[in-house]
Amino acid sequence: MTTAIETRHLTKQWADFRAVDELDLEVPTGECYAFLGRNGSGKSTTARMLLDFIRPTGGSASVLGGDGRDPAIRARVGYLPGDLNLPRSMTGNDAFDYFGQFRPVKDTAERGSLIDRFGLDPSRPVRELSTGNRRKVGLILAFMASPELLILDEPTSGLDPVLQEEFRDLLAERKAQGATIWLTSHVMAEVARVADRVGMIDEGKLIREMTFEELRHQVTTEITLGFRTPIAANRFDGVESVTGVAVDGSDLRLSINGPVAAVLSRAGELGAVRIETEQNDLDAIFINLLSGKSGS
Amino acid sequence: MTAAFRVYRRWLRDRVLSTVSWTLGLIIIIVATAAFYPSLGGSADAMAGGGSEAMSSVLGLSAGIDPSSPLGYLWIGLYANVLPWTLMALGVSLGVAALAGDEGTGALEYLLSGSVTRTQVIMGRFAAAITVLVIASGLSGLSLVVAMPMFDLTDSVTTTLPDGTTSTAPGATIGNIVDGTISAFAIALGLASLAFLIGSVTGRKSVAMGGAVTLGVGGYVLYTLSSMTSSLDGLTWLSSWRWYVDDVMLINGLNWPVLIPFGVATISLLISWWAFLHRDLHSS
Numbered sequence: 001m002t003t004a005i006e007t008r009h010l011t012k013q014w015a016d017f018r019a020v021d022e023l024d025l026e027v028p029t030g031e032c033y034a035f036l037g038r039n040g041s042g043k044s045t046t047a048r049m050l051l052d053f054i055r056p057t058g059g060s061a062s063v064l065g066g067d068g069r070d071p072a073i074r075a076r077v078g079y080l081p082g083d084l085n086l087p088r089s090m091t092g093n094d095a096f097d098y099f100g101q102f103r104p105v106k107d108t109a110e111r112g113s114l115i116d117r118f119g120l121d122p123s124r125p126v127r128e129l130s131t132g133n134r135r136k137v138g139l140i141l142a143f144m145a146s147p148e149l150l151i152l153d154e155p156t157s158g159l160d161p162v163l164q165e166e167f168r169d170l171l172a173e174r175k176a177q178g179a180t181i182w183l184t185s186h187v188m189a190e191v192a193r194v195a196d197r198v199g200m201i202d203e204g205k206l207i208r209e210m211t212f213e214e215l216r217h218q219v220t221t222e223i224t225l226g227f228r229t230p231i232a233a234n235r236f237d238g239v240e241s242v243t244g245v246a247v248d249g250s251d252l253r254l255s256i257n258g259p260v261a262a263v264l265s266r267a268g269e270l271g272a273v274r275i276e277t278e279q280n281d282l283d284a285i286f287i288n289l290l291s292g293k294s295g296s
Numbered sequence: 297m298t299a300a301f302r303v304y305r306r307w308l309r310d311r312v313l314s315t316v317s318w319t320l321g322l323i324i325i326i327v328a329t330a331a332f333y334p335s336l337g338g339s340a341d342a343m344a345g346g347g348s349e350a351m352s353s354v355l356g357l358s359a360g361i362d363p364s365s366p367l368g369y370l371w372i373g374l375y376a377n378v379l380p381w382t383l384m385a386l387g388v389s390l391g392v393a394a395l396a397g398d399e400g401t402g403a404l405e406y407l408l409s410g411s412v413t414r415t416q417v418i419m420g421r422f423a424a425a426i427t428v429l430v431i432a433s434g435l436s437g438l439s440l441v442v443a444m445p446m447f448d449l450t451d452s453v454t455t456t457l458p459d460g461t462t463s464t465a466p467g468a469t470i471g472n473i474v475d476g477t478i479s480a481f482a483i484a485l486g487l488a489s490l491a492f493l494i495g496s497v498t499g500r501k502s503v504a505m506g507g508a509v510t511l512g513v514g515g516y517v518l519y520t521l522s523s524m525t526s527s528l529d530g531l532t533w534l535s536s537w538r539w540y541v542d543d544v545m546l547i548n549g550l551n552w553p554v555l556i557p558f559g560v561a562t563i564s565l566l567i568s569w570w571a572f573l574h575r576d577l578h579s580s
Contacts, residue, residue, distance in 0.1 A: 054577060
């Protein structure tokens with residue numbers, strides 16, 4: 001299997017601040033790799049080094065078997081920056097025409113299809129567009145040339161939930177067509193449907209890589225059960241998937257990791273009158289990983 | 297079509313409105329100045345500093361230019377100050393916007409995510425900025441050529457001196473305007489290319505703007521002070537105003553110092569190119 005992105009000891013240092021520290025990444029062709037981390041952890045810096053906007057102070061990066069400095073390589077990459085700014089006098093159509101010249105468009109109908117899909121009015125100047133609509137312009141620009149590799153920095157930032165869902169569908173389609181996707185995010189739902197693997201970065205260092213299935217095992221669900229009278233915590237001892245129990249008056253808060261059938265069965269036996277669920281988001285898992293609370 | 301030309305064409309297109317605005321503003325200033333010649337030409341001495349030696353020197357009148365003649369009036373009213381300063385302001389704004397302006401917003405980074413090289417971007421943008429400056433300078437000169445005959449600026453002027461003899465000053469010709477406009481364009485080109493250079497090296501719009509304005513105003517201050525004291529004579533070569541004002545190319549025709557800004561522009565472009573190739577882009 002060929003490699004779409006490969007970095008070896010990739011490092012970026014400004015004065016005494018090391019933004020990316022000896023990063024080793026390998027993303028095979030056709031994989032969707034989610035690069036997760038907090039703000040300022042080095043995600044965008046890595047993306048910018050891949051595309052030669054900034055130069056590494058150490059190590060190397062390879063994109064689609066070549067160097068990001070090579071315009072022929074960049075022509076095969078669809079890029080969405082975290083904060084896309086286009087000349088304000090441009091309309092969406094202007095942007096698609098102009099930037100489309102610098103990427104070979106295989107299917108000219110694709111652009112129209114994406115415009116319809118995202119419900120964008122491409123005749124309006126960028127300066128008149130809302131944040132969400134400007135984001136749509138950026139997504140269409142990134143996808144319209146059907147690139148081999150998509151580098152997407154916080155792609156759903158600014159999109160409403162309906163469009164986020166549309167975006168996830170699009171990602172799944174492109175992945176099915178063989179595109180390699182490298183995206184940064186801290187939104188679990190964004191990566192849940194498409195990511196094959198996740199890498200977690202903190203303070204410039206890759207602290208963890210795992211498949212999405214492994215990540216999913218890190219996800220715990222918090223279930224709160226309400227009872228008419230207080231219930232002892234030990235009534236859930238030995239119940240499958242329960243990893244923690246806390247008592248709060250007549251409520252029990254359970255941490256669940258796995259199937260919930262046994263939990264619900266025991267809740268029914270004990271006469272629970274109310275149930276609330278809450279899933280730990282990626283941030284919570286990430287924080288757990290950072291603090292070493294989560295096992296592998 | 298090369299990528300550099302695409303960059304060039306798009307940048308020009310994005311500046312159509314501002315180019316039209318600047319050019320129209322210049323034309324209005326020029327035509328209005330020309331229109332006042334019939335009524336102000338006789339009192340141009342007062343415009344020329346009322347006989348102050350330092351002011352006359354700063355305006356280039358120490359070489360015996362008659363401020364009441366058509367060319368003397370155009371020199372004092374336009375070419376010694378208003379036109380070069382306005383073109384320099386345009387040049388600085390273009391030089392800053394061409395690279396550092398877009399870099400500050402992140403638009404430059406997005407452009408470079410496609411199949412275009414940094415060399416193509418910097419060459420296309422520099423050429424586009426100079427093109428706007430050429431258009432604005434050229435049309436302003438053309439407007440004066442068209443307006444001159446309407447306001448007697450092409451007529452020679454004969455004056456009778458106190459001793460009864462007469463002196464005839466020639467009217468302005470197209471050649472005078474071409475020479476004067478090229479020299480004004482040249483001084484603006486030099487500063488525009490320095491603004492471009494600072495922007496390309498630093499990637500910072502504010503630094504480029506501040507640096508270019510400092511160089512432009514500083515050069516003028518240096519030249520002005522040097523007309524009042526000889527202690528600065530050794531430094532006046534740093535100021536473009538020395539050749540621009542002393543040589544009065546509007547009247548005396550072009551001579552070699554007009555090439556200095558073209559040399560400055562070439563060297564600035566080369567340094568800008570090298571620096572831009574070897575540095576990181578700044579994020580928005």
